[in-house]
Amino acid sequence: MSKALSALNGAKWSDGIAMIEEVALQGMITLRGNLDDPKIKTAATSAANVDMPGPGQANCADNRGICWMSPDEALVLCPYDDVAENIDMMHKALSGLHSLCVDVSDARAVFEVSGPYARGVLAKLVPVDLAPDRFTKGMFRRTRMAQVPAALWLHDTDSFRVICFRSQAQYVFDLLTVAAQPGSDVGAFR
Amino acid sequence: MLILTCPNCGVTAEETEFHAGGEAHLKRFGPGSSDNDFETYLFMRENPKGVHFERWRHVYGCGKWFHAARCTTTLEVFGTYSAQVTEPPKEILDTISEKRPGWAWRDLA
Numbered sequence: 151m152s153k154a155l156s157a158l159n160g161a162k163w164s165d166g167i168a169m170i171e172e173v174a175l176q177g178m179i180t181l182r183g184n185l186d187d188p189k190i191k192t193a194a195t196s197a198a199n200v201d202m203p204g205p206g207q208a209n210c211a212d213n214r215g216i217c218w219m220s221p222d223e224a225l226v227l228c229p230y231d232d233v234a235e236n237i238d239m240m241h242k243a244l245s246g247l248h249s250l251c252v253d254v255s256d257a258r259a260v261f262e263v264s265g266p267y268a269r270g271v272l273a274k275l276v277p278v279d280l281a282p283d284r285f286t287k288g289m290f291r292r293t294r295m296a297q298v299p300a301a302l303w304l305h306d307t308d309s310f311r312v313i314c315f316r317s318q319a320q321y322v323f324d325l326l327t328v329a330a331q332p333g334s335d336v337g338a339f340r
Numbered sequence: 341m342l343i344l345t346c347p348n349c350g351v352t353a354e355e356t357e358f359h360a361g362g363e364a365h366l367k368r369f370g371p372g373s374s375d376n377d378f379e380t381y382l383f384m385r386e387n388p389k390g391v392h393f394e395r396w397r398h399v400y401g402c403g404k405w406f407h408a409a410r411c412t413t414t415l416e417v418f419g420t421y422s423a424q425v426t427e428p429p430k431e432i433l434d435t436i437s438e439k440r441p442g443w444a445w446r447d448l449a
Contacts (some may be wrong), residue, residue, distance in 0.1 A: 205350060220402030221348055277354050294357050294400040 154230065157259040157319035166330035167267040168321065171258040173311065175230040176213055179237060183225045183249030193243045193251070197236040198226045208290035208303045210311070216240055217290050217301065217313075225301075225313075259319035263326060264309035267335050272302065272310055274329045274336070282339060296325050342415045347422060349402035364407050365427055377383075389413055391436055391443045393428060393444035396420075411435060 160174035179197065183190045191202045198216045200209040202224075208217040215227040228236055233253050240251045263272055273280040275295045285291070285304065292301040298318045305311040313320045342355040351357075363385050369377040386392065392412050394423070397405045405423040409432050410416060418439065419432040436443055443449065 206445050220404060223402075277357060291351070292401045295351070 154206050154256070157316045158323055159321060163323075163330075166327065166332050168263050168265040168271045168326075168330040168336050170326045170330060171262045171264075171318070172323065172338075173213075173262050175228040176237075176255065176258075176260045177228040177233040178253075178255045178260075178313075179224065179226040179228065179233060179240070179251055180219075180254045181226055181240065181249070181251045183244070183247065185218075185222060187247065189244060190249060190271070193240045194224050196243075198228055200255060202286070203290070206290060207288050210286070210298070210303065210305055216263055217303065219292060219301070225254075226251075227268055230252060234291050248275055258313050258318055260315050261312040261314070261322060261326065262305070262309060263312060263330075264306075267330070268308055268310050269339050270335055270337075271326065271330045273338060275308075275325055276300070276302065278302075280339075298322065321334055342410070342417070344396060344408055344417060345420055346401060346404065347399040347406050347420045348398065348404035351401050353398075353399070353401065357398065357400045359397045361397055361405065364395050366391040382423040386446060388445060391418070391440055391445050393445060393448075395423065411440070 154175055156172060156174040158172045160172050162171040175273040183196055188223060188330055194216050198214050200211060200215055203209045203216055203218050205218055209215055210227060214228055219225050233255055237253055244277055269280050269282065276293045278293050279285060279290055287304045290301065290303045298314060298321060300322065301313045303309055312322065344355065344358055345352040366381065369381040370431060390411055390413060393411060395405060395410050396408050406420050406421055408420045409418040409428055418435045421429050421432055
């Protein structure tokens with residue numbers, strides 16, 4: 151099998167007010183079905199090893215997690231090398247149930263935007279209230295980043311994760327680096 | 341700016357996160373219908389100044405369709421509700437009656 155490469159091969163940029171880094175090879179599984187069904191919940195939680203998040207929430211730690219995408223869709227994050235095994239396990243657990251699980255690891259790109267100004271950098275790009283008391287850890291938001299769809303959550307203090315389509319990875323990377331140019335803090339959150 | 345709340349995922353966002361889907365509660369006239377009904381279904385739309393019912397899709401969010409009742413002059417949103425209905429729920433109609441007494445839209449009032 152050929153060697154797996156992420157969209158930007160782990161590109162990193164740290165010359166601005168926030169550090170922008172592609173999180174290379176994050177395993178991602180789309181799970182669709184009735185998210186209230188205990189079997190679906192168990193399939194997601196056993197693959198990701200975290201609790202099921204509520205609507206609009208994400209439970210993520212390191213490279214594992216579950217993100218609530220819509221009333222019938224969850225994104226399961228796990229190590230890249232465990233994806234095939236997890237999908238097998240989920241298929242077995244969900245056989246006969248109206249559901250779908252698909253490996254989307256290579257269809258998406260993940261970025262980390264970190265540093266004390268990360269909030270301000272992202273707030274320039276998305277129509278979301280990112281004030282520290284309004285967008286807190288555990289929240290997950292699918293939205294528009296300039297001209298493309300993106301999903302974001304606060305992964306750790308001052309560290310956001312952003313997921314976009316792989317084909318738009320360079321666009322999103324460029325957007326983030328422009329929004330994080332040196333001296334471009336607008337001071338909205340301090 | 342138009343601010344909508346998606347009833348499917350509960351997110352409140354401004355209109356660029358959504359996509360307008362045209363007038364709500366249309367009855368389809370397809371093959372076998374009269375030319376007049378078909379033409380009306382295809383082309384005749386309300387263009388009101390005031391209360392209006394529309395379909396919207398949360399295109400950059402959860403991707404689901406929903407209905408919105410709003411005022412076209414003030415951009416006030418009276419409420420959003422499920423896409424799986426053929427007419428607005430009573431609480432939405434009551435809200436509109438309270439805020440815009442005497443309103444009318446097609447055969448609703």
